[in-house]
Structures are given as structure tokens and as C-alpha cells.
Amino acid sequence: MRILRAIFGHGSGRIGGVIVGIYLLIAILGLLGLTPHNPITQYRIDRLHPPSAAYWMGTDLFGRDVASRLMAGIGQSFTVAFFSVAFAALAGTILGLAAAWLGRRWDGVVMRVMDVLLAFPAILLALLIVTVAGPGTWTSVIAIGIVYTPIFTRVVRGPALSLKAREFVDAARTFGSSSSYIVTRHLLLNLVAPLTVQVTLALAWALLTEAGLSFLGLGTQPPAASLGLMLSDSRNLMETAPWLMIFPGLTIMISILGFNLLGDALRDILDPRMRRAPA
Amino acid sequence: MNYLMRRLATFPLVLLGVSILVFVAIRLVPGDSITAMLGTEAGLLTPAQRESLAAYFGIDQPWFVQYWRWIGGILHGNFGISVTYGRPVLDVILERFPLTLELAVLSMIIALAVGMPAGIYAATHSEKPSDLGVRIVAMVGQSTPSFVLGLLIIYTLSAGFGVLPAMGEFAPLWQDPLRNLSQLILPAITLGFAFAASVTRISRSAMLDVLGDDYVRTARSKGASARSVIWRHALPNALIPVVTLSGIEFGYLLGGAVIVEQIYALPGLGRMVLDAILQRDYALVQGAVLFIAFNFMIVNLLVDLAYVALDPRIRLGEQ
Numbered sequence A: 001m002r003i004l005r006a007i008f009g010h011g012s013g014r015i016g017g018v019i020v021g022i023y024l025l026i027a028i029l030g031l032l033g034l035t036p037h038n039p040i041t042q043y044r045i046d047r048l049h050p051p052s053a054a055y056w057m058g059t060d061l062f063g064r065d066v067a068s069r070l071m072a073g074i075g076q077s078f079t080v081a082f083f084s085v086a087f088a089a090l091a092g093t094i095l096g097l098a099a100a101w102l103g104r105r106w107d108g109v110v111m112r113v114m115d116v117l118l119a120f121p122a123i124l125l126a127l128l129i130v131t132v133a134g135p136g137t138w139t140s141v142i143a144i145g146i147v148y149t150p151i152f153t154r155v156v157r158g159p160a161l162s163l164k165a166r167e168f169v170d171a172a173r174t175f176g177s178s179s180s181y182i183v184t185r186h187l188l189l190n191l192v193a194p195l196t197v198q199v200t201l202a203l204a205w206a207l208l209t210e211a212g213l214s215f216l217g218l219g220t221q222p223p224a225a226s227l228g229l230m231l232s233d234s235r236n237l238m239e240t241a242p243w244l245m246i247f248p249g250l251t252i253m254i255s256i257l258g259f260n261l262l263g264d265a266l267r268d269i270l271d272p273r274m275r276r277a278p279a
Numbered sequence B: 001m002n003y004l005m006r007r008l009a010t011f012p013l014v015l016l017g018v019s020i021l022v023f024v025a026i027r028l029v030p031g032d033s034i035t036a037m038l039g040t041e042a043g044l045l046t047p048a049q050r051e052s053l054a055a056y057f058g059i060d061q062p063w064f065v066q067y068w069r070w071i072g073g074i075l076h077g078n079f080g081i082s083v084t085y086g087r088p089v090l091d092v093i094l095e096r097f098p099l100t101l102e103l104a105v106l107s108m109i110i111a112l113a114v115g116m117p118a119g120i121y122a123a124t125h126s127e128k129p130s131d132l133g134v135r136i137v138a139m140v141g142q143s144t145p146s147f148v149l150g151l152l153i154i155y156t157l158s159a160g161f162g163v164l165p166a167m168g169e170f171a172p173l174w175q176d177p178l179r180n181l182s183q184l185i186l187p188a189i190t191l192g193f194a195f196a197a198s199v200t201r202i203s204r205s206a207m208l209d210v211l212g213d214d215y216v217r218t219a220r221s222k223g224a225s226a227r228s229v230i231w232r233h234a235l236p237n238a239l240i241p242v243v244t245l246s247g248i249e250f251g252y253l254l255g256g257a258v259i260v261e262q263i264y265a266l267p268g269l270g271r272m273v274l275d276a277i278l279q280r281d282y283a284l285v286q287g288a289v290l291f292i293a294f295n296f297m298i299v300n301l302l303v304d305l306a307y308v309a310l311d312p313r314i315r316l317g318e319q
Helices: A002-009 A011-032 A066-102 A104-118 A122-133 A137-164 A167-174 A179-215 A227-237 A243-270 A272-276 B002-028 B033-044 B047-057 B063-075 B089-124 B129-142 B146-161 B177-211 B214-221 B226-254 B258-263 B269-278 B282-310
Strands: none
Touching: A002 A011, A002 A243, A011 A066, A011 A243, A066 A104, A066 A137, A066 A179, A066 A227, A066 A243, A104 A137, A104 B002, A122 A137, A122 A179, A122 B002, A122 B258, A122 B269, A122 B282, A137 A179, A167 A179, A179 A227, A179 A243, A179 B146, A179 B258, A227 A243, A227 B146, A243 B129, A243 B146, B002 B063, B002 B282, B033 B047, B063 B282, B089 B129, B089 B177, B089 B226, B089 B269, B089 B282, B129 B177, B146 B177, B146 B258, B177 B226, B177 B258, B214 B226, B226 B282, B258 B269, B269 B282
16 A cells, blocks of 8 residues: 555656556456457458547458457457566576575576576567467467566575675574575565566566567467557558557557556665666 | 686586577477478478488487587587578678678667767756656657557658658668668667667666765865766766666667568568578577677677776676
8 A cells, every 4th residue: 555655656656557557457358358349350341440439449451440459459468468577577586586595506507597598689589489389379478488587587686695694684594494484584575676666667578578579470369469460460551541550559658658657666666775866 | 807707708608508598499499491491392302302401401310419510510610501591601690790780880879879968968957847858758768669669750751751761672881881871770760769768767867876976066066167077077987877778788789670670671680580480490590599699798798898997996706
């Protein structure tokens, strides 16, 4: 509750929070199929219809309602983004804590593997994984999840290492606390703040990467709606039907903007060292 | 020096990891490269023909033999033959690389030329309307995917001015510099926009940070002019995070900008890798990924060394 109040007391947090809230609502409606029209029904008589009362954002080449497809697409993108970030955060936290706590050889092995993953440009690694496993929604989840795991591992390992050297951890050890208790109770709890910030910003990247993959035809497969694919399909019809490009483009942009604003606000709120220089 | 040596020593290890990962991954892709190369014509091959083709590309051997040969070849400068191009992999990569390098350099020039002045301006006008304006533009810029911006630029040009970006055969810089620049300027702006936004944000916050430091206050109280405080005292220290960010971003751009190259139909490294993956061109994917990873690591190392140059207090490798 306190954190919500802090977010809404923060200029960009308020805007980001409202944007993300609206998108979440649309995503749920889209996933439940509560759209103005069926997103894959083809109203052939109304092909390439400009925005109107019946079709708020117009129709595409096959006469499908763009607004409904956007809603379904947002549902799709958010599903991929949330699951992939959950995957990366979970895997990264476990690996980062293990590396920091077990130290020595474990630390070396885990961090070298992360170096290998980080040596790939993100989209290239995602492309490779998607091609191996075949394009699709869940493949995108795994691919994006693996791509962002090293970032979470680093975010967790650094602070965990310095926490490990602090007196209260020594004290807990002296009292006979078990390793698992110290790791979850003393290390993990102190890492919640940086992790929350990272999760919010990672959601913005995940939305971007998902849109990129489906733009290249390697994400969600047709006829299911996806924002990247809608944008990619709009390229040949840009002059006759600009609404096919403008609406999906703005939709992707504003969703990323929302998470970036929220992430920035959370960083200001949760990391006192950043307060001097709100970015 | 010691640090440099230790960092360089980890290179082979990481590259070995990258090589194993990409080698295994590309072989897990369903389908084989001969069918991908010949398409429907592959059905006309006799088993003997197929075997001799496989032997020619060395893909008839067990995977560990293939891996061993590949690594052995690389150590002798031989990256293998591309199935799609029928030419040495390194030749194909080096043919595509100049475009990617040029695009990365142009984007970085745009990003620094726009982002740094904007960031410094915002920091020195902190909490005024102009600062807010810069921050809003930077935030929107950072949230605009390159493919959305690219399509918007093309649409605005074609719908508003009736012109299309210069496409067609790509002209290398040394053959036709004017045509080359006209082909690359829009892709560079597309990539440079979000990059400039990040540079703006980081320069602003780094500058604000430094301007609040005691030594800057001392300089001010000793009567140094505002200009000298910003340029001589604050800027060198504020540059450190800007260098890090630009370096990392530049390293990524050297890997090729798959989507922007796709939108503007540019024959860069990114599209080559995408096509090679889709064509199951094992040797080309492996060689290109190794090449990209190597460049990325070199750039990161240079960024670390730039730290030391900018801030003599930092001693690398001491933590």
C-alpha cells in the first residue's frame, strides 16, 4: 500500500502507473475474448475500412477489426512479457544467489556461463533459440527469458556478495541459522528493491523483444494477433491504409513508455542513492 | 597492464563457450542445410549425390569431428565454406561488415551529437520547463522501438513528400560516398534516435550528480565562471557513464541491426545472420556469431580501458 502511494506521489510514476493499469485491463479483456469484434473473423465486405463507429481503428486487408486485434495482441504480448520476465527473474535470482553464497568455483562457473550469454546481442540469441525450438508464443517466452537471465544474475550477485560480508550475516551464522534461512531471509529480502526495479524495466525490454521477434515472423503465429506482426503486415499498405501501421505502432510505444516511467519512479522511490538525480 | 592481460586471458574461454553454444544450437534446428539450400530440387538428388554434397561441406561426420575440424580451421584462419554463398565464410562476413560498422558509427555520432548537449542543457536548467521538455522527449525516444520509428519515417516521407528512402543496390562508401550516405542516413537516424535518448538521460543524470559534488561547489565559490565549471570541472567526470553506455550500445550495433536492416533493405551483418539461420547455413551462422561475440568483447574491453583514462582513481581489477 505504501509503495502504491509513493508511486502515485511521484510525477512519472503516476503517469506510468496509469498507462500500465489501462494496458493490463485491455490485456485481460483481450485474453478473455471480450473485444468489440472477433479478432480473427474476416468481414470481407469491409476490407481496409478506415476508422469508423463500427470499426474504431479500421479493418485490415482481410476485413478483420484492428481494434479487436490490438486488444488480443496486447493480451498476447503481455503474456509473453510477464512469463519471460518471471522466468528470467527466477532463474537469475537463483543463479545469482548461488554464485554469491557458494562462492569460489560455483561463482566462477556461473558467471562465465553468463559472460557467454552476454557476449551475444540479445535479439540474435533470441532468434537462435526461436529457430531451434520453432516459432511460437511459448518459445518466445523461453527465448526472451534466457536472454534476460544474465542481467538478473548480475543484479542479484553483486549486492548479495556485499550483503554476505556484512555483520548481520555473520551474527546470524553465529546464532546457528542455516544457510537456506540466511539466504532467503537476510539476502533475498534485502534484494527485493533492486529486483522490483529490474523487473519493471525488463518488462519494457521484453515487450520490445517480443514485438521484434513477431515483426520478423518468428513470434506468435498467424492468424492469432500480435502487435509486431500487425506492424510488419502494414508495410505494404502504408499509403492506402496508414491506420494499420499507426495504431499498432503507438500501442507498442506507449506500453513500453508506461513500464519505463514506472521503472524510473520505482528506482527513485526504492533506491535512496538515486534521489539526488531523478532522471 | 595486469588487468588487461587477465581480461584477455578470459577471451578464449568465453569464445569457446560461445562456439559450443552456437554449434550445438544451430544443429538442433530441424531440417538439414542441403534441403534448405536446394529447396524442392533437393528431392531430385540421388542418395550418392546427397552424400557427396554432405561430404563436401563436411556435415557427414559425427558432430564432435565437425566441431574439432571447425575449431582447428579457425585457428588457421579458415572459417569454412558457406552453403548458401558457396564461398569462404570469412569473405562473406567481411563483405557485409563495413556497412554494419558504418551504420553503427553514424548512429553513435548522431546519438552523441544530439544526446550530450541535450543532457548537459537539461542538467544546467534542472527543474525548469525546458528540462522537463528534454526529459519527456528523451523518455518517449527511449520507448520508441526502432521498427516503429523506421516505418513512421518511411510513411512520413512517402505520404508527406512523395519520396522514398534510397534503396536499390547498396553503394559502398569508397565507391560512391554521396549515394552511400543517402542510403544510410535514414537507418542511422532510426537507430540513433533511441540511442540519443539514452545518452541524453544518462548525461543529464551524471551531470546533475557531479554538479552537486563538493569539488564543483569549491570551484564555484572560488569564482570560476559557469562555463568553466561545466566544461572543465564537471564534464570530464560526467563523461564516465556516457562512455560506458555508448560503448555497450555500439557493441550491440556491431552485431548488426536485424530489424532496421530488414526495413530499409540493407545488406548488413544482421540480415545475413537471420537469413543464414533460416537457411541452416551452419558454417556461416557459427562464423558470424563468433565474429560478433569477439567484436562485442573487444568493445567492452575498450570501454573498461576508457574508464581508466577518464578517471585515474579507478584501478581496474582490484575489487
